[in-house]
Amino acid sequence: MDRFPDELRRLRARRGLSLRELAAAVHYGKSYLHELETGRKPPSPAVASRLDDALHANGVLAAMLGPPAPADSEGEIEALELARRVTASDVSAETLDRLERAVDAMAMAYATTPPANLVPRVRRHLEYASRLVDARKTLVQHRRLLAVGGWLSLLRATLHIDLRQAAAADAYLSIAAEFAGQAEHREIAAWCLETKAWAVLTAGDYRQALDLSRQAQGVAPRDGSAFVQATAQEGRAWARLGNRAATRRTLDRVERLADHRPFPEHPEHHYQYDPAKAHAYTATTLAWAGDPAAEAVAREVIAELEQEGARPRRVASAQLDLGLALLAAEKPDEAAAAATAAIGSGRIVPSNWWRASEVVAGVQRAGVEAHDLREQYEAFRPSEPE
Numbered sequence: 038m039d040r041f042p043d044e045l046r047r048l049r050a051r052r053g054l055s056l057r058e059l060a061a062a063v064h065y066g067k068s069y070l071h072e073l074e075t076g077r078k079p080p081s082p083a084v085a086s087r088l089d090d091a092l093h094a095n096g097v098l099a100a101m102l103g104p105p106a107p108a109d110s111e112g113e114i115e116a117l118e119l120a121r122r123v124t125a126s127d128v129s130a131e132t133l134d135r136l137e138r139a140v141d142a143m144a145m146a147y148a149t150t151p152p153a154n155l156v157p158r159v160r161r162h163l164e165y166a167s168r169l170v171d172a173r174k175t176l177v178q179h180r181r182l183l184a185v186g187g188w189l190s191l192l193r194a195t196l197h198i199d200l201r202q203a204a205a206a207d208a209y210l211s212i213a214a215e216f217a218g219q220a221e222h223r224e225i226a227a228w229c230l231e232t233k234a235w236a237v238l239t240a241g242d243y244r245q246a247l248d249l250s251r252q253a254q255g256v257a258p259r260d261g262s263a264f265v266q267a268t269a270q271e272g273r274a275w276a277r278l279g280n281r282a283a284t285r286r287t288l289d290r291v292e293r294l295a296d297h298r299p300f301p302e303h304p305e306h307h308y309q310y311d312p313a314k315a316h317a318y319t320a321t322t323l324a325w326a327g328d329p330a331a332e333a334v335a336r337e338v339i340a341e342l343e344q345e346g347a348r349p350r351r352v353a354s355a356q357l358d359l360g361l362a363l364l365a366a367e368k369p370d371e372a373a374a375a376a377t378a379a380i381g382s383g384r385i386v387p388s389n390w391w392r393a394s395e396v397v398a399g400v401q402r403a404g405v406e407a408h409d410l411r412e413q414y415e416a417f418r419p420s421e422p423e
Contacts (some may be wrong), residue, residue: 041085041101042076048112049074062091064300064311078319083145083305090344128174133181136166140188147192147307148350152386154250159196163189180220187216188308189227191232195307199386201419206236227257229269236402238274239388247274262310265294269318284326288319316341317355324361332361352385360396369403372396373410380413387393387419 049059056074061069065084072078080088085099092098114214139162146155166186174182210229217225230253238246253267272287295315304311320338323331335358342352356379363372374397379385385393397414400407 038048039383041080041098044101045088045098046074048088048094048097050348054092059088059091060300063087064304066300067301067401069302081145083149089396100400128169128172128178130178132169133178133185135186136162140185140192141303141306143192144307144309145303145305147195147280148305152196156196156200158192159189160191162285163193179387183216183220184222184225187220187222187373190216191225191228192307194229195232198232198239199388201390203236203240210236213315220307223256223258224261227261227263229262231270234270234274235269236268236388238277243274243277247271247278250274256404262308263400265291265310268316269322272318272322273325276322276404278392279326281326282330284328291318293373295399317351320355320358320362324358324365327365329366332366334358335359335362349382350384350386353379353382354392356382357385357389357392357396361399363391364396364399364403367403369405370407372403372405373405374402375401375412376405377410380410380417383417385417389418403423 039343049056056067060070063084064071065087069078075083080098080102082099082102086096086103088094090094110277125273143159143162145156155260163186166182166189169182170179170186190209190213194206195417197203197206197209210233214226214229216222217229223246230249231325234246234249234253237249250267250271254264254271257264257267261270266289269291272284273293275283275287292315298310298312301311303309317338320331320335323334327384335355338355340354340357342355356375360372360375360379363369363375373396376393380393393414397407397410400410
């Protein structure tokens with residue numbers, strides 16, 4: 038670990054890359070990479086893996102970090118409680134700092150952690166934050182704590198949506214919206230609406246998804262991530278409604294918004310919009326709209342994600358998009374192969390299973406004998422929603 042900064046500088050120099058060039062290649066900020074090279078910030082396994090790929094280092098940097106430590110929810114809570122007691126304060130600055138860092142860590146873990154595995158960790162932190170709401174604290178501390186509760190409730194709702202647990206998802210979305218209102222936090226409020234839009238979209242209520250997406254845009258700060266995400270969600274709703282012209286117009290808006298956004302320090306953070314996602318959203322939306330351009334875009338997205346590495350869930354979703362696009366292009370055999378790869382990866386969360394079902398149904402209507410696809414579908418099909 039101590040040798041990581043020196044090795045990173047050596048590998049970058051060997052490839053003849055400037056910090057700016059490397060930052061563009063891995064989609065992290067130049068200042069963040071500078072802090073890695075100077076040892077001011079520790080790297081995460083995901084960052085090390087991206088750097089290895091960009092520098093053709095064959096895993097050297099990731100190996101320096103050792104095996105990933107398992108998430109220890111109990112240990113995190115104990116550390117939070119100890120920090121509070123040491124400062125002899127009901128809610129110390131250190132406690133709030135730790136809670137906010139924990140929220141970011143869980144939002145970054147969302148993309149690679151099965152939702153059922155992440156729920157207990159989110160629940161424990163939300164319970165702890167809730168216990169502090171009535172503690173003595175300043176107005177600034179109170180608002181920070183309310184924001185923590187809002188983000189945790191929102192993340193928990195998202196996980197319940199992924200698990201198709203509609204009642205729990207609705208309950209925690211309401212709690213998140215209440216936290217957002219109390220904290221006057223427009224970004225969280227907008228994410229609540231955007232997340233609800235996604236939930237009803239997966240349930241087949243496309244018109245309500247469209248309305249909620251527009252409401253989210255009306256609430257969201259224009260420079261925030263929720264505004265871009267809600268605009269992308271509007272495009273998906275138009276696609277499912279079959280309006281190709283509106284779909285294309287909305288995609289153009291997303292592209293313009295993404296072009297003017299800097300790459301986030303942590304693109305894997307679920308609530309920090311990554312401009313690199315715009316391409317993937319385009320593939321999904323065009324595929325749902327039945328647009329002939331969807332096939333080429335979906336193939337490009339898969340190639341980009343596979344080159345990046347460490348994005349297996351997004352690769353699986355892109356393969357489903359490709360399957361739908363191939364069905365529209367009257368290539369059912371290739372669609373079956375793409376869907377088989379997606380389902381067999383084990384990375385399709387229950388809330389996205391309807392997309393797999395659409396491809397399977399399309400392949401069957403085409404009269405293709407796809408035994409491998411059927412076997413994978415039955416093997417990975419989730420249980421009925423609660």
